[in-house]
Amino acid sequence: MPKAEETVLEIDLNALAHNFKTIKSQLKPGVKFMSVIKAYAYGNDAAGIAHKLEELGTDYFAVAYTEEGIRLRKAGISRPILILNPQPVNYPEIIKHCLEPNLYSARTLQLFIDLAEKQNLEDYPVHIKFNTGMNRLGFTEANYHQIPKNLKKTKSIKVVSAFTHLAASEDWKEREFTLSQIYKFKDLAGSLIEDIGYEPLLHSCNTSAIFNYPSASFSMVRSGLGLYGFANDDNLNKKLKPVGTFKTIISQIQNLEKGDTVGYGRAFKAETTTKTATLPVGHADGIKRIYGHEKAGVFINGQYAPIVGTVCMDSIMVNVTGINCEEGDEVIIFGGPQHVSELSAKGGTVSYELITGISQRVKRVIIQ
Numbered sequence: 001m002p003k004a005e006e007t008v009l010e011i012d013l014n015a016l017a018h019n020f021k022t023i024k025s026q027l028k029p030g031v032k033f034m035s036v037i038k039a040y041a042y043g044n045d046a047a048g049i050a051h052k053l054e055e056l057g058t059d060y061f062a063v064a065y066t067e068e069g070i071r072l073r074k075a076g077i078s079r080p081i082l083i084l085n086p087q088p089v090n091y092p093e094i095i096k097h098c099l100e101p102n103l104y105s106a107r108t109l110q111l112f113i114d115l116a117e118k119q120n121l122e123d124y125p126v127h128i129k130f131n132t133g134m135n136r137l138g139f140t141e142a143n144y145h146q147i148p149k150n151l152k153k154t155k156s157i158k159v160v161s162a163f164t165h166l167a168a169s170e171d172w173k174e175r176e177f178t179l180s181q182i183y184k185f186k187d188l189a190g191s192l193i194e195d196i197g198y199e200p201l202l203h204s205c206n207t208s209a210i211f212n213y214p215s216a217s218f219s220m221v222r223s224g225l226g227l228y229g230f231a232n233d234d235n236l237n238k239k240l241k242p243v244g245t246f247k248t249i250i251s252q253i254q255n256l257e258k259g260d261t262v263g264y265g266r267a268f269k270a271e272t273t274t275k276t277a278t279l280p281v282g283h284a285d286g287i288k289r290i291y292g293h294e295k296a297g298v299f300i301n302g303q304y305a306p307i308v309g310t311v312c313m314d315s316i317m318v319n320v321t322g323i324n325c326e327e328g329d330e331v332i333i334f335g336g337p338q339h340v341s342e343l344s345a346k347g348g349t350v351s352y353e354l355i356t357g358i359s360q361r362v363k364r365v366i367i368q
């Protein structure tokens, strides 16, 4: 890998391929793979990641918002794209760009059918979501009957998949609850198949469920986090390879005497002769202020250097006393010696939040 000369997020497409194949090897033959690439492919680079996943043979993509899907189409992505969290105002754009909406309520389903009929569409692909206990989006058992009666009659749309989302698939203590979600989903999907007279794709598993509930794979799975190399579990983390490495460099070194202070509010005070390095990365790049005051640190030439004082918008200062380093040296924030899950835990958060929080001003560098 090239040495960083500024703050960059390196994206290793070989690691992505390894993760895709590792997850795919868990699936029974014929089970389809939906790659979840919402939020810039979890903070990576959505188009670069999507092109590689198409080449690897993903069957489907999912993003959260319509705008994310449009960007992928403009980048030349041709596989089907499910929009997980669309709003009715987006429906015309969804149709224009051949995106596929998640319809999760009587209101959204009816509004989409109305538009599809107005545009004389035929068999436009849509997805129906069931709420089996997550209580976020979806038709419940109690309101299944609200699925409009005209769903059977209309020729304008076709239900290409029905799905649900598991609330605690990573937590063995919640096994009973998760199994109850899977049973409810089977039931609801069964009713739907009877009502529409054909069998759409069925899916319930996110990354953790693919490993923990293989019997719930149905005909497709949806994987996000695992593709990027993490899986809410230390053992699984070992099987997967982190795709992103967040790097920066040393802008300047400061040599402090006892009593000198560092940064805003003079939050760090040198107790003795101290050497600090200033790095061009801050809270506007995704290093939250909670990581300051030695809560977390970075790696420089293989050694740990804690963040001293407060995190600035565009800088952090780290203690490099006793570390052999100079201006221009490469610094690793996560990846390599510091796993994302370790760093996120130090900030009281999860890998998902840390990696999707790397702001768009950080340059993404794709490594083939």
Ligand SMILES: *Cc1c(COP(=O)(O)O)cnc(C)c1O
Pocket (backbone or CB within 6 Å): 036, 038, 084, 165, 205, 206, 207, 208, 222, 223, 224, 225, 226
């Ligand atoms: C984000 C998301 C996923 C992906 O979950 P991972 O844990 O990242 O694999 C799957 N399904 C839905 C509905 C999601 O919102």
